[in-house]
Amino acid sequence: MPLGIKYRVKNGDGSISTVRTISIGVDGGEVVIPTVLKGRVVSDEEAIQHYERTGANFGTFATPEEATAFAEELHNRHARELEREGRSSDFAPKGIEGERITSSYRTPERNRAVGGVANSYHTRKGSDGRALARDSVPPPGMSMARYAEILRQQNPHLEVINEGDHVHMEPR
């Protein structure tokens, strides 16, 4: 049986990334094995069967604690790679209660129709299929300026632009 050490990588934008491992006790220690096979998250049972059939693993460790530490490092490395590639895990906008999102992804045609700049972040998607820009308006009663200020504080990693009738956010 797996010892319950699972890795589900949650990106900042809420999407789930494809590094997930479990570790299982075997002769000689604790072996860390993948539970994502050919891009598909499989059950622990399938993962173990795959391991038994192929022997594919990330390494064997003396203790469950060491296996966990290794899995954490694997996760962190993967997250850093995503970050370097400027994937959408970088975008991860943080909004506020009561706001309304008015636009996110637009097809190039739609983008032209609304007067968006060519190659706008609104026409681009991250690796998880989500738009790399969003427009939103504040909760009733809050000024656009105040709203933009809050979004700026909450999203120091993003470009936050007060467009007058909405606030636009995109990667820096």
Ligand SMILES: [Zn+2]
């Ligand atoms: Zn916009």
